[in-house]
Amino acid sequence: MLSRRRAYVCRNAAGASQSPSERVSIEISIFTCFIQGSLMLSLWLNVVASGILMGLVYGLVALGLTIIFGVMRVVNFAHGEMVVFGVYIGYWSVRMWEVPIIAAAALAAAVMFVFGYFLEKLIVKRFVNSPHHYQFIVFIGLSLLFSGILLVAFGPDPRPTASQLSFRTVSIGILTLDLARLQAAGVAGLLIVMLGAYLKYSSFGRSLRAAANNRLGGLIVGLIIPRIYAITFGIGAACAGVAGALISPLFDAQPYLAMDFTLLAFVTVIVGGLGSFGGALLGGLTIGVAEAVAALMFSPSMKTALPYALLIIILIFRPRGFFGVREV
Amino acid sequence: MSEKFNKAAETKRWIAGAIVFVILGLVGALSNSYIVSLMTIVLLFTFMGQSWNLMLGIGGQLSIGHALFVGLGAYSVGVLYLKYGISPWIGLLAGMVIAGSVGAVLAWLSFRFEVHGIYFALLTIAAAEFARIMFSGWEFVGAMQGLFFPAPTGEVDISMLRGGARFYYFVALALAAIGIAGTELISRSYLGYVWRAMRDDDEAARALGVRTFRHKILVISISAASAAAGGGILALVQGAIFPDSIMGMGISVDVLIGPVVGGLGTAFGPLVGSLAAIPLNHLMGALGDSLGIPGLNNIAYGVILISVVWFLPDGIWPAVVRGYAAIKGSLFARPLKLRKAEE
Numbered sequence: 245m246l247s248r249r250r251a252y253v254c255r256n257a258a259g260a261s262q263s264p265s266e267r268v269s270i271e272i273s274i275f276t277c278f279i280q281g282s283l284m285l286s287l288w289l290n291v292v293a294s295g296i297l298m299g300l301v302y303g304l305v306a307l308g309l310t311i312i313f314g315v316m317r318v319v320n321f322a323h324g325e326m327v328v329f330g331v332y333i334g335y336w337s338v339r340m341w342e343v344p345i346i347a348a349a350a351l352a353a354a355v356m357f358v359f360g361y362f363l364e365k366l367i368v369k370r371f372v373n374s375p376h377h378y379q380f381i382v383f384i385g386l387s388l389l390f391s392g393i394l395l396v397a398f399g400p401d402p403r404p405t406a407s408q409l410s411f412r413t414v415s416i417g418i419l420t421l422d423l424a425r426l427q428a429a430g431v432a433g434l435l436i437v438m439l440g441a442y443l444k445y446s447s448f449g450r451s452l453r454a455a456a457n458n459r460l461g462g463l464i465v466g467l468i469i470p471r472i473y474a475i476t477f478g479i480g481a482a483c484a485g486v487a488g489a490l491i492s493p494l495f496d497a498q499p500y501l502a503m504d505f506t507l508l509a510f511v512t513v514i515v516g517g518l519g520s521f522g523g524a525l526l527g528g529l530t531i532g533v534a535e536a537v538a539a540l541m542f543s544p545s546m547k548t549a550l551p552y553a554l555l556i557i558i559l560i561f562r563p564r565g566f567f568g569v570r571e572v
Numbered sequence: 573m574s575e576k577f578n579k580a581a582e583t584k585r586w587i588a589g590a591i592v593f594v595i596l597g598l599v600g601a602l603s604n605s606y607i608v609s610l611m612t613i614v615l616l617f618t619f620m621g622q623s624w625n626l627m628l629g630i631g632g633q634l635s636i637g638h639a640l641f642v643g644l645g646a647y648s649v650g651v652l653y654l655k656y657g658i659s660p661w662i663g664l665l666a667g668m669v670i671a672g673s674v675g676a677v678l679a680w681l682s683f684r685f686e687v688h689g690i691y692f693a694l695l696t697i698a699a700a701e702f703a704r705i706m707f708s709g710w711e712f713v714g715a716m717q718g719l720f721f722p723a724p725t726g727e728v729d730i731s732m733l734r735g736g737a738r739f740y741y742f743v744a745l746a747l748a749a750i751g752i753a754g755t756e757l758i759s760r761s762y763l764g765y766v767w768r769a770m771r772d773d774d775e776a777a778r779a780l781g782v783r784t785f786r787h788k789i790l791v792i793s794i795s796a797a798s799a800a801a802g803g804g805i806l807a808l809v810q811g812a813i814f815p816d817s818i819m820g821m822g823i824s825v826d827v828l829i830g831p832v833v834g835g836l837g838t839a840f841g842p843l844v845g846s847l848a849a850i851p852l853n854h855l856m857g858a859l860g861d862s863l864g865i866p867g868l869n870n871i872a873y874g875v876i877l878i879s880v881v882w883f884l885p886d887g888i889w890p891a892v893v894r895g896y897a898a899i900k901g902s903l904f905a906r907p908l909k910l911r912k913a914e915e
Contacts, residue, residue: 319690376689377634381832382881389874395867510694552702559695560681
């Protein structure tokens with residue numbers, strides 16, 4: 245947009261001028277305009293592309309939150325802490341065993357699944373049927389507890405995870421992308437597709453969706469609701485953990501990241517619609533691109549404010565997001 | 573409310589409340605400066621917790637973004653006093669008006685479009701975070717560097733609300749007393765009945781002719797305005813305003829922990845809860861600092877919140893009342909009519 249306007253101005257200036265010496269200088273300026281224009285274009289494309297890549301990872305984080313909400317009707321306020329657990333798992337496994345990031349992500353998935361499963365069995369299941377504000381308060385408590393544990397275990401200082409991976413780039417045409425980001429987005433996208441297929445076609449996925457649709461009906465036809473809930477919570481936690489491990493080369497590992505990720509996941513999920521699978525993905529992409537574009541157009545501080553502004557606007561005009569479920 | 577009010581019991585309650593505040597006043601007059609400053613924070617969060625309690629415990633609307641209103645109050649006092657030399661009394665009033673209107677607009681927007689329950693709670697977080705980020709980028713209010721009040725000279729100046737730590741203790745005590753008495757009076761008035769009806773069943777309340785839309789806006793803006801008053805005093809007590817510390821999630825959690833631990837919807841709950849939770853938080857924070865382990869206070873808060881909802885979902889205060897009634901009942905062997913503020 246901007247570049248096209250600049251080219252137009254340049255062309256006009258060229259047409260209006262007469263003297264040859266001026267023409268040369270204007271031709272040069274057209275040339276620089278063109279270079280600048282294509283630079284601007286490639287800058288924008290790069291920004292949007294990296295926004296989309298980040299958006300896929302956000303989508304995976306949001307998916308964990310939305311699956312838990314869709315099935316159990318609880319809002320996991322400790323989701324960001326689970327992402328940070330994943331970041332630390334990625335950080336330590338890469339540092340200690342020098343495994344590729346994908347192996348670290350698999351480890352994070354396994355660990356966080358078990359963690360989520362037992363968290364549900366031990367604590368969350370007691371509050372699944374209590375009023376919303378009690379659930380919220382329990383999860384605020386869990387979030388404080390986990391962030392405290394993270395602080396005790398790892399200290400408040402950020403740990404730079406800069407491995408070789410963090411600096412490697414890949415060029416596709418005019419796009420220059422971080423390898424780490426590309427890898428993270430690829431794995432995240434693959435996982436989203438696989439999880440979607442699993443929920444849609446497998447027998448467990450069917451029973452999970454049945455439990456989400458109608459808990460009483462599920463109980464009547466013999467679903468083991470507590471087991472489904474525990475596994476759901478495990479899957480949600482695993483999504484957060486994998487996303488955390490995948491982005492560990494991009495973010496310094498730090499306990500204080502947790503609150504940002506929790507809020508970001510909320511924003512993503514609400515933009516897409518709480519409890520909707522496609523909504524989480526779409527919300528993630530929207531937020532990723534919006535964040536990247538805002539960082540380019542405004543100041544970096546706007547980058548963090550923009551998702552909230554977007555959230556407020558969306559809550560006002562489409563209270564249940566793009567594809568939200570009606571009853572809460 | 574099924575039972576009739578017992579006039580004598582009511583008088584007893586007021587007298588008991590007055591005695592508690594006289595004791596708290598003596599604490600402020602006699603104890604050392606550490607306890608005074610800690611208790612000032614406890615009493616301020618009692619007051620702000622009371623405002624949150626009014627909204628959830630009586631009005632039935634969950635807010636996790638009360639830091640927004642606290643911060644607006646703090647910034648109104650700070651900006652008017654530091655930039656224009658206007659008395660904090662006016663600043664408090666301005667903050668209450670601003671926060672009350674912001675609360676009303678937020679409530680209007682969300683209930684207009686049927687945003688309620690979890691979505692409303694998330695909207696409050698989003699609004700608070702948005703405001704925090706905006707204030708940290710706004711040069712006029714000091715951005716990230718914050719605003720600083722001049723160091724207290726120790727002279728008490730009531731017209732400018734300036735004085736030493738002990739002065740602020742009594743200001744906070746007065747606020748807490750106003751908060752508790754106000755909640756007690758409101759919950760006994762027409763509004764209290766209407767709001768509790770709305771909390772328990774919105775549709776039934778509407779069927780009985782209650783305009784719940786207006787009443788939700790009213791309860792939220794009253795709650796926001798009183799939180800802003802607390803925030804203004806908090807800013808004066810702390811002597812500095814930073815966007816992260818006055819509008820962050822931490823404040824929202826501090827505000828809600830008192831009423832949740834003490835007892836939702838009760839008049840005394842926020843005081844009991846703040847007395848239990850905030851000193852423990854400071855103690856664990858100090859312990860963590862001295863051992864070099866940060867995060868102990870977070871663990872303490874987390875464990876308190878989970879175990880209160882787990883074991884005493886009504887909060888500590890109703891449990892104490894029940895226990896007292898059971899002992900008294902067994903002693904005098906007569907049924908005691910108990911009044912819980914929420915029923």
